[in-house]
Amino acid sequence: MFQHKTATAPVSLKKLAEQPDLLTGGHRLCAGCAESAIVRQVLMASTYPVVAIMATGCLEVATTVYPATAWRVPMLHNAFENAAATASGAEAAYRALRAKGRIPDRELRFVVFAGDGGTYDIGFQSLSGALERGTRFLYICFNNEGYMNTGIQRSSATPLGADTSTTPVGEAVLGKPGWRKDLTGIVVAHNAPYVAQTAPTAFRPHDLKNKVARALEAPGPAFINVLSACTRGWRYEPADTIAITQLAIDTCYWPLFEVIDGKWHLNYKPKQKRPIMDWLSAQGRFRHLLKQGRLVAEIQARIDSEWDTLLERCGEAPVAAASVPPPRKAAGASD
């Protein structure tokens, strides 16, 4: 297994906060959008110069409006469907030119930033190709569970029952009809040396950056699926971004784990698993489900079963469910 110093010695948050921001403020992402916090942490975690490659989406549209840019690292624009292919080409050119002595002999890292629409759906073929070719790069998926930039359409990452503009709630339809795709598992099946799930939280602030640091040491492709709360699409107050993300983790809706050289590791096991209703009731996109006991029970059963499978893969013992469900106030959700 490849090693990285941050696996045992995390850099202090204070030290990281003193580093210059490689994504400046003043961009046009919504207040409360998790994407900028994620990019900052990714760039902070790298000890190498980074070349960013972006699929179009909220991040690119909000941070690169000509003639301004919020990026203080080189950034490659490309189409929605080919960010990973662009990374493959750029990384191959870098290796060839470096070997010929035509560029400085120093380590760089190529990092793709793309939304779930650009990753799970439209860019999937190019991601799969780059993983299969063994491109040495890090792919960060901002998983906000929908095509947010173009008006909150459903993607294959959108959860069952979510109200989106292409799965609108009405008498016949109760939001997205199917379960989300397990893209993290699909990437694991490509035998990438480093695959992980994470999310920006206050209670495990090192999780994201430690995973990035480990991913950047991987000898081949690395993929991190990052849950990225979206105040507009999920419909909650901007100040609640981190609290909402925490609920995803404590309900086991979005477990934190990594798969290194095919070996599964669980990074966080709640002492008591919170009921899925806590996660659903905090967001306007699930508001219609609160009186749909059968559907909520179906979601809970599926989450429980996926969590049990994950525990088994990681060689962990089961966790008790919270005995008294303390539903979070639905007031946090906005219409």
Ligand SMILES: Cc1ncc(C[n+]2csc(CCOP(=O)(O)OP(=O)(O)O)c2C)c(N)n1
């Ligand atoms: C091939 C192609 N189809 C559609 C679009 C229009 N488009 C631009 S951004 C976007 C949504 C992006 O969604 P996602 O990748 O999930 O990122 P988010 O905006 O949610 O962060 C779409 C559909 C495009 N640029 N190219």
Ligand code: SF4
């Ligand atoms: S729509 Fe969502 S993902 Fe896009 S900038 Fe706003 S909060 Fe972020």
